[in-house]
Structures are given as C-alpha cells and as structure tokens.
Amino acid sequence: MDVMVLAGGLSHERDVSMRSGRRVQEELRDAGVKVSLHDVDSSLIPLLRGREDVVVWPMLHGASGEDGSLQGLLELLGVPYVGTRAREARVAWVKSVAKAIFARDGIATPEYVTLPQSLFREVGAEHVIDAIVDRMGLPVVVKPARGGSALGVSLVTERDQLSRALVHCFAYGDTALIEAAVTGTEVAVSILGTGDDAEALPAVEIQAEGAYDYDARYNPGRVEYFVPARLTPDDAATVARTALAVHRNLSLRDLSRVDIILDDQGIAQVIDVNVTPGLTETSLLPQSVEASGRSLTEVYRSIAAAAYDRE
Incomplete structure (x- = not known):
C-alpha cells in the first residue's frame, strides 16, 4: 500500500489543509507506511493513472476537497480513497441541505434561513434584515452556506451588526445561512468507521476566549479543550448518539466530525458536520483519538488500510 496524501488546493483553507496533510504524512510514516504528500495541480492525474498500489487520502479543506469534486474525480479514475463518497459529500457540504435531512430524521438543529447575496440587492438589504430580525429575533449566527474552519462566521447580537x-460572510461565498444562536455546552464528536461499524470517540468540549473563530481554532492559546467533555454520562451518551445518527444518516464514510451544542434543555443541537475534519496539532479528532487510549499512528494506518482494501 502506497498512500498519497493530497493537501493544499486553492480554497481559503489552504494553509490548514497543508498542516493537516503534513500531520497525516508524519503519522503514517511512523507506522511504517510508504506515504507521500502532494498538492492538487496538473500533475495529479498523470501521477495516479495506472497505479494499482495507491490509496489517496484527501486532506483538502473547503471547496473541491469537501464538496465531492475531488472524490468524483478519484471515482472516475478508479482510485481508492479515504473518506466519504462524492454524492454524500455534496449533500453534507451544503449546510441547508444537511440540516433539512437532520429535520427529516428527527435530529435537532437550530432554526435557520438561507439567502443568496443577489436577493439582498434585488429586494433591498434593509428590508431583508428587518424580516430576519422580526422572524428569528437575536442573537443569530451568520455563516456561509458552504465552507468550514469558521471562515466568514459572525455572532450577531444587535441589529446594526x-x-x-x-458582508463578511459574502467574502467567502455567495449564499448566507442565518441561524438562531443556541446557548449551551459546545462539543465536537468525532466518528470513525462506516455504517453499523461506526463508533463515536470521546467528545471534546470547547471553551473559547471570545469567538471560536478561525484564529482560535488553529492557533494555540485562545481555546481550552476538555476531553472527554465535562458532561454527565447521560449527556455524553446523547451527544454520541446524535453524532452517530448524523454520520449514518448522511452515509458518511471512514471519519467525520459533528459539531454540537448541548442546549439548556439537554437537547443536542447539530451545528455542522465535517466530512474532512482537520487533523492539525490543534484539531479535535486527534484529541479524541488520544483520549480513547489509541495511538494516532495506528488509527491512521487502519483508516488507510480499510480504504485500500475496500476497492
């Protein structure tokens, strides 16, 4: 087995992708696996053609890496790869579509509305803002309808904000998702495996100094993590059960991370799902793996081997 880790790309999350890719490469190399790290460029397809011993580990964050595009290309080439299939990745990538599935399946998620930038121009931004506040109240969270790493995300507590x-949101995408802000305990639950074999790792509790934004996520010091999360056994079971339901109902594969706020009523409100969770030195899935008593080296080797054997 020869693992080719793909990282970089052209999205806003390129730097995080490279950091995640290097960490995966290091862990696989420590496991004795033949591994290389490649950017996504015009040399990719020639490198992959005719290779029968290779399995690809996509570590691209953002568009093309998580929206099913790269996965679709790998499927066209007949190359085995780690992670969720193209069709399911497309569904998970669009937050409003994923949230509609959650609602259909009885999985709690905050009230939301999705609005394109063009609509604000056509009917008048101030009128749309008035409608948002009248219908949803404040506070709300504004975020791109597609994307990750908290890029373009803002907590709004006053109408004037x-x-x-x-504007900040539309710098990262042409459609905004406006979501009712939920208060409670913020946790991230990482999932390993596929289907009935999937398992939830110990939840990570996130306590940020200020907003849990891009800077806080990827630069040590602004966030305190508790793993396992400081939850009662019943609440820990609730968030694990909810994350597993998201992973299975969206037919995700190999690994994912589900972001949840356990609200004041003890309801696990799903905020987001990540089909390519970050694997940097400050990322949450590696913390969960270590809290479970397993080594990253062996877990990553097992993930790559399962993808290689599957195809």
Missing part, C-alpha cells in the same frame, strides 16, 4: 456580518 447584521449588515457587517453579511
């Missing part, structure tokens, strides 16, 4: 939050 909404315009700036929307």
